[in-house]
Amino acid sequence: MKIIGIIPAYNEEKRIRATAEACLPFVDELIVIDDGSADNTFMAAKSIPRVYAIRHTINRGQGAALRTGTHAALHLTADIIVHIDADGQHDPSQIPDLTHVIKSNQADVVFGSRFLGQEPKGMPLSRRALLLAGRWFNTFAQGIPKTISDPQSGFRALNRKAAVQINFKQDRMAHASEILKLVTRSKLRWMEVPVTVTYTADSLNKGQKNTDALKIAWQLLLGIFTKS
Amino acid sequence: MLIQILLILGFVLVFAITWRRFGQNVITFREASLWSFLWLSGVAFTLYPGLTERLASFFGVGRGVDLILYLAVAIQFFLIFKLFILNEQSERKITNLVEREALSHLNEDEPASANRPSNYESNG
Known part of the structure; x- marks a missing residue:
């Protein structure tokens, strides 16, 4: 089965090689989507063997970059598609934990969860409280089952069928909740597996802020009324 | 009173512009009718x-002016929200264009060790 990893990257010139090289042993090919970076992320990614570098001419957000990457992976005849962050928070050695579930035909979509026994490293207490609130928000406002333990997981794997079927529209941070909603309301089989996420000062500085929770809720609200 | 004359002249002017825009196919009949209802209500409330x-007393609000203010705020909220939605639709169209442009280069920059893809399948 052909496994293709997708890494959306924005101004990750310095980190993209290390992240990509850490992922490559666990995938057949890798797609890096430079989401309109101001630095040389695209050229840095392009110089890595087995890596397809794709460039958004302007910044469109992580969800948009993942969607472009997913379409590219389908084009490249991927059987399994893995979404992974560029900032090094996810542990690439856990990619097989996700893909194994799909390979053994136990699920069509696998979500990595930070709250299934493997303690996140360096996660601030405020982030933990916010994610708990996000879980309740997802349940009441989005109709996502409360059994989903991680409301904003960005580490996930999909088989080809799921990647074709799940047509997510959110361009920015709200894509994670939208994907959860689409998957759990479909007839696709899904599963969560425990993953370890490591927060560093750098990733916390660049990654989502606590105040982004309000933006996500707003984007999801607009998404309900937006035809496209 | 002078204020009544000015207000009525204003409402008549925008009423005329509304139907002119309908005649120019800028707005639909439904939109023109809704806006006309608003302008004619304005004339009625100005005259009487x-x-x-x-x-106001029907809705349990103290004064008529307060009712108009509440309605104005509610209508403005609605219109602003509608603008946000239109903006979101435009954003998605831009994203689709950016994606299409990005994918058009996929085959040009393939890594040496990768297989050339044979077909393209999109869910978008």
Whole structure:
């Protein structure tokens, strides 16, 4: 089965090689989507063997970059598609934990969860409280089952069928909740597996802020009324 | 009173512009009708201020002016939200264009060790 990893990257010139090289042993090919970076992320990614570098001419957000990457992976005849962050928070050695579930035909979509026994490293207490609130928000406002333990997981794997079927529209941070909603309301089989996420000062500085929770809720609200 | 004359002239002007825009196919008949209802209501309330008091007491609001203010705020919220939605639709169209442009280069920059893809399948 052909496994293709997708890494959306924005101004990750310095980190993209290390992240990509850490992922490559666990995938057949890798797609890096430079989401309109101001630095040389695209050229840095392009110089890595087995890596397809794709460039958004302007910044469109992580969800948009993942969607472009997913379409590219389908084009490249991927059987399994893995979404992974560029900032090094996810542990690439856990990619097989996700893909194994799909390979053994136990699920069509696998979500990595930070709250299934493997303690996140360096996660601030405020982030933990916010994610708990996000879980309740997802349940009441989005109709996502409360059994989903991680409301904003960005580490996930999909088989080809799921990647074709799940047509997510959110361009920015709200894509994670939208994907959860689409998957759990479909007839696709899904599963969560425990993953370890490591927060560093750098990733916390660049990654989502606590105040982004309000933006996500707003984007999801607009998404309900937006035809496209 | 002078204020009544000015207000009515204003409402008549925008009423005329509304139907001119309908004639130019800029807005639909439904939109023109809705806006016209708003302008004609304005004329009615300007000519007969007592109407707002009666409406206000019907809704349990103290004064007619307060009712108009509440309605104005509600209508503005609605219109602003609609603008956000239109903006979101435009954003998605831009994203689709950016994606299409990005994918058009996929085959040009393939890594040496990768297989050339044979078909393209999109869910978008």
